[in-house]
Each structure stands twice: as structure tokens, then as C-alpha cells.
Amino acid sequence: MSDTINLIIDGKQISVPPGTTILAAAREAGIEIPTICFHEATTSNALCRICVVEVEGSRVLLPSCVAHVSEGMKVQTQSERVTRSRRTILEMLESTVDLSDAPEIQTMIAEYKADGERFPQAKSRVSTPIDDNPMYLRDYAKCILCWRCVQVCAEDAQYTYAINFSSRGYDTQISTFYEVPMPESTCVFCGQCVAVCPTGALKPKRQWLLELGRTPDEIMDLTRSERRNRRRRVEAPSNDQA
């Protein structure tokens, strides 16, 4: 097996070591391919398909985050077929998921002129934010099922396995086992999932409270010792009241 693989991406001759993904090869050559579920610190699963590229001789578009380069490959990252596919993916995302906390995806939507109204019958994902622990919130209406949180909770970082997919098809959602509250799961609250979430579905609780308009002062009133003090003040009226 040779040390380098030669291929052409968007007309540009490129040489990379075997085993390189098309995405990595393109980035090394300065060719930008959009990604959503891809993250440099997690295992790629080609879930979102926004990174698809057209490879000459291939029947389907290939997800560049997992497809490896091969000798003589001719790749187009911006062909009409690729662009149409990406636009459709963005339109489907926009019609079902709350992307208000995903500025990168919003930029893509603008760039690809995706029409959020293309699927007027689409059912939006709805859920109430799950506030079951003092560290972070889970708002699955914003979840695009990119799998990054599940990956970092498992072998990509933490080996904790607190969360996984539950249900199937449209009802698929990230969940603890049997939907137990997070503290009752194996979660160690490392927050790696929060760090890799691309859409704000997972958010530090204090950030969430700030966004709701609470001041830092009001937020710190929620500290356990403050709650305890308030309770004590209510339970034990001061002398002048008595």
C-alpha cells in the first residue's frame, strides 16, 4: 500500500495519507465543507449528511466525514446535486427543530437559501425543557440528534453511558435509561455533552437563567444556603415581630 493517496477535490490535485477522510483532505487543501454533526473530538457517524459530496462513479452522495479517500478519486464539494441535497436537509431541520440557538446552522440556511416553509405540514419537535439537576438543562425541541452528546458520554470521553437514543423514527430522542432524572442515572455531570452540543439543546443552567432575563444576583439567590436562610427567616420570626 502506498504512503499517499492522490485525488482531485474541486479540480485541485491533493495528496494525503491513506485512511484520511474526504473532509479532512479537503480541509487540509483549504476547501471548506459544511458540517453539523461532525466534531473533531467525537467519532463521526455521518448522521446529519450535510457534509455530503459527489464522487465520480459513485451512485449516491458520500458523507465526507466518514468516507475515506481512494486513489484517483474525483470529488465535487459544491455540485448542483450536493447543494440541493444540503438545502433539503436544512429545510427539513428548520421545519422540525428550534434552531434559535444554532447560529452556525442559521448561517448555512441563509447561505444555501433554504426555504423553511417548504414543508408546511411538518410536525415540529416539541418538548418542555427538562430541569432535573442543578448543572444543566435539556431542551430536546432544539435537538437535531447529532449523537455527539451520546458519544462523549460513552467511549469518546467519559465512559459513563448515562444517555442514549430512545424510541424510533420520528419519536427518537436522547434520553436516560427509562427516562430517569439525570441525578439517578450514571451521569457524573462532567458537562462534556453540553460542551459539544451544537444547537443549545443542552445548556448550563446559569446560562439558561441569564437568557430568561434573571440577573446574576437573582440567580445566586437559588443557592442552597440562600434557600435555607430564607426558609429559616420564614420559620423563625424575629424578636420584634413576636
Added chain:
Amino acid sequence: MLKAEKIVSTTCPYCGVGCNLQLHIQDDFIYRVTSPFDSVVNHGNLCVKGRFGYDYIYNKQRVTTPLIRKTRQVAGSRTQAFDRSEWREANWDEALDYAADRLVEIYQRDGSKAMAVYCCAKATNEDNYLLQKMYRALFRSNNVDHCTRLCHAASVVALQMAVGSAAMSNTAAEVVESDVFMLTGSNVSENHPIIALQMKKAVQKHGAKLIVVDPRRIEMVNYAALYLPIKPGSDVPVFSAMAHVILKENLHNPQFIAERTENFEAFAASMEKFTPEYAEAISGVDRQLIIDAARMYATAGKSAIYWALGIPESTHGTANALSLINLALLTGQIGRRGTGLNPLRGQNNVQGASDSGAMPWHYPGYQTVDNEQNAQRWEKTWNIEPGGLNRQRGLTTTEILSAVHPGGVQALYIMGENPMMSEPNLNHTRKKMEELEFVVAQDLFINESGAFADVFLPAAAFAEKDGTFTNTDRRVQRVRQAFPPRGNARADWQIICDIAKRIEKRLGRPNTAFWDYSHPSEILAEMGGNVPDYAGVRYANIEKVGLQTPVPTEDHPGTPYLYTKDFPRGRGKFHPLEYVPNAEMPDDEYPFVLSTGRVLEHWHGGTMTRHSWMDDLFPEALMEINPADAANLAIRDGGPVRVTSRRGSIVLRAKVTPKANPGVVFIPFHFWEAAANILTTDAVDPQAKIPEYKAGVVRIAPAFDEEMTAAVPMQIRGRY
């Protein structure tokens, strides 16, 4: 959606891993913390404390203005004042003048032996360097120590005896290159969570084999090839039996022994009696497991040893650590990547505080105080008359409080430590604190120790000041000011400079030791001038990535692993060993061994984490007890128990779990409501003066709910 006003890069203030942080800030409020995924230390991973544990900075109990006690405290009847009504607010001039007046008064009356200071492994190198400088240069006292005494003192002593240096020999991230690694006395997944991730990865993805030797069935046992469930305190027999097997089966490394070590014959002779049968009788570990562990460790290409406080926190802690060092010297598993002797340091800057001279026997850079040349070197640096510095070794952390009596220590300065939670035998500690004539506390909160103070100096938190921390693998990293200190709080180094100038003036010293720094970088440079390992560390060189000491020159790239060619003392020295039982062994009256330590969600005395929302995640002390023991005592999971030792008694909830091996219970020491250190023994290792936190004996009985002083509804937690 919130967009950060600024993102500040800094270093985590919790454990010794030294994770790189990015603080996302709006209106001086840290609302989110991330870590760069290309960080060489933690690769973007953080634990719960590193990710979420910074709200204590904004806690409403935090003291942000200097305080002076309203009632003058008298030695012998000193009281704790937690309530702010017992203090009056003062301005900085008044508080510092008052503190300087009283300290100087006591020094001029009783001399340097009356003065003592607790430096702080949470503070920066610069803070610690200055505080030891103040006590040495002004009060001529070497009664300077910090919590390293309570943590790795025996590892430090043993490593200095055997190899001549006292840090991790290798870099933690190298564990993925090891073929075999042995983990002992370290619940790494709770105490160094990010190193635990690297260890799990080493096992799961790189085929490394893990040997766990621990009296608790910790989470890492799930990843182990071999688990040796030893009885607390049987370390020397088990590791020496491994050496015995290695010698008997000719698995040692004669070339390494001949070229790099000394005292082999005496050591080998002393290992003769440590047969696996003998070790089994003492440790309760199946002899075959000991034989298998010996073979696995000795025959692998690259074997490393990692240990934490289970080894040193013992009355024979120095011998425990030596038994590990002997193994590495015997097999030559040191001086290469993926091998080594790796004591995992607890605090974010315990390595740095030790490097900076916050210790009673050493100037910065481990230069002994009773060496004339060393003393002269520092006299020159600090503008002190020849012979001015004290040549006598000072008192250690544990000795300082024991020495509180007429003619002994009278005044104590506490920067950031909480001895009233972290010292052993707290009832004794309390008595000693009450007997002090004058106490200065410099901290964020009035904790159990600061409540004894006469003057409270409000210090800046890690995100409010500049400086450096040195992590467990000797990496000096930047701590950056993200926003100004809350209220009137000030950076520790500034407080120390201001009080030192006042003291110097009152003492009428002809020359100043120098306290006019404009930035902490000047302090580190002053230290580097006399400490070769830090000579090349400059702030400009560690802006992006920290450097691992030794860094002898400014263009030096740092030292990831040590001892390639030789040891600092020349040859590595084998030490013959004997088995010594713990100070207390279980008997009919006190049948259980109590081990103490930390949990993932909390930090030591709790000054930081118990003022954080992490207190909601783990709100109360839980005693871990094995299901069989619990059944015998009719103790149910979550039920209250009374735990009694020869020194005191506490009531807390039981957590019935196989994580505790039979006969051994575990209590974390973070909770004042049920302070584990009321129970622990203050018996110490004779060489290192470190107390036996890991092996007191107790009796346990079911208790009533009403006996729990601060009961909260029992929380269900699913983590291991």
C-alpha cells in the same frame, strides 16, 4: 441566545490535573465554561467541578470587605464567629494596620517561635512565594507549611530519599503509552477525573493492563485486569511481596540495578521474609493475585505506577511510598515514556506551593533551610544581614497546632486553608485554635477556621487575579484575571505585600526585602533567580501552553519525563523495609477501619464547593458500608448511623454499597455537619509527619433521624 462579552483562558482551581479552561463571561458573571479540544492537558474534557463549579465566586456569603472581630479574643477562650454581626467592617488600612500591630507585638515579645503561617495549595506560586518570604525574611520563622503535609508529605520524603526529587516522574497523559499500569491508594475517577479518562482510554483503546491495589472497590476496578483488595495499611507487605516474587523469579533488571541504583543487597535481603503467603496473611489478598501482579508489572515493556493519598496518609506512609519506589528501581520501569513513579498531587497548586518554599524545612526549590549556602543565597536576594535568616527547620502543619501553648506558637496566619476541617482529630484542633493569641484569616468565606480569626482579609478568587499554578505533572500554567475582585477583595499577593511593608516598617529593618511588585510575573522572576527548575519560566513563554519543570533556561522546552540518564541524587537508592502495623488496628470495641477522602462533587474543607450549586448535587455526608456489614448491624441504605472512634463521634446517613469492602467504611471529609476528621487519628508518620487519615478504627451503630444535625431529604444518585 447569549453571546459572551469575553472568553478568558485560564487554569482550573480544583485538582492537580490543571485543566485548561475558557470562562464565558457576561457582566463579570461566568455562565459557561468550555475547554479547548486541543489542550495538551485535558483534551477538552472537564469534570463537574471544572465545568460548573465556579458560582462560589458570586455566593452571597462571600466576604468582600475586611472584617475585624468586635470582641477582643483572648488565648484560651477564643470563639468561632460565623455570624457577620460579630464582626465589624473595616477599610484595608485599618485591617492591615491592626494585623501588623498585633503580629509585630507578639513577635517582639516572644520571637520567631511564636509566629506560624499556613500557606495554601490553592493559591498561586507567587502568593505562596511571597507569604513564605514574609515569614522567613521578616519574622525569621520557618514555621511555614501548607496542606501538602496532610496529603503527599510521605511521598515527597520517600522520593527525596530514593531519587532526590519529589514530583511525578512522567506526564499523566503518557498513560496511554503504558503496557501495564498499577493504581494504588487513588480513587482517580473521583479525585483526578480527567486522568481517569486517560486511564480508561489506555485500557479500552490502547490495550494497557491495569492493576488496582485498593481497600475500596473503586470505579477503576471495572477496568482492571487484576484487583488486589488489600486491608488498609498492608501496602508494604503487598508491594514487598511483589518485589520478593520478582527477585525469586529473576524478573528484575540487573543492568538497571547495576548502573543506576545502590543498596540493592541490603534491600534484597530484607525482601526475603515478604513471601506471598506472609503478605496474604496480613493483607487478606490471595497470594496468587500478588504473584500475578508482580509478573505483570515486571515483565511488561513499559509499566507505570500511579498513586495518591492512600499511600502517604499513614503512620508508615514513607515506607509505603518506598515500597513502590523499590519496585520501579528493581525492574527499571522508570526514566522512559509510559513508565515511572507518579504520585497524583491533590490540589491545583500543591506542586507549585511546595516548589515555592511553602514548607518548614525548605526555601523555594527544595533548598534545605539548615544549609548555610542556601541561607546565604536567600539573605542576599532578600537584603538580609548575614546570619539573619533562621537556620533551624520549622514546624510542620500538624506540629504548628500542637505547639500552641505558652512559650510556643501564639499567632497564626491562615491563607486559604481550613485546618478546622482538614486536620485530624478536630476536637484537639479546636482546643488548639482556642488557645491562640492572634489569628489572621485570608480567604473568600468565613469557614470553620476563619471563624476563629481576629482579622479577616477578603481575598480574590482565582478568576479575579493573575498568577501561575503548577499542576501534578509539573506544568506551570497561567491563571488569568477575568474580572475585578468582588467588592473590596484583593489579590493575595497584593494583600501580602501591603501587610509585609507595614510589618517591615514597624520592625524598623534598615533594608527592605522588597515588596513593590507591579505584577505577579516579577515575583516569579525573583523566585526563578534562585530556583534553577524555574529559571526559564517566564509569563511570555507560557501564554498558550504551560511548561513542565525543570525549565533551566528561557529557551528550554520543558521536561515531560524525568530521570532519563540519572537521578537528581545520582543513583536511585533501594530501601530495606519492615512491616509496621497501623497506629490503630481493629478490635472488638472498634471493629471497623475508617478510610476518609473526597467525593467527585466536593473539594476538601468545602470552602468553595459547599458554597456552590454542587452542594445540591451532593448535599450531605454519606458513609459507605458493605452490604454484608450493613446487614449484620441492621443498617439500611439511607438510614442514620452513629460512628464513634476513640476521639469523637458523628451521625450521618449510611450508603450501603459494594464499593466498600467488608470491614472498611468510607466517609468524605467535606461536611462540617458530620466532620469525618472528628474521628481520625492524629498519629503521624515519624519521618514525614503526615497523619493516618486512611486507617482509624471506629464502631458503628444505627442511629435516629433526629440525631442528624442537618438532615436533608435523601437523594438518589446513580453514579458509581
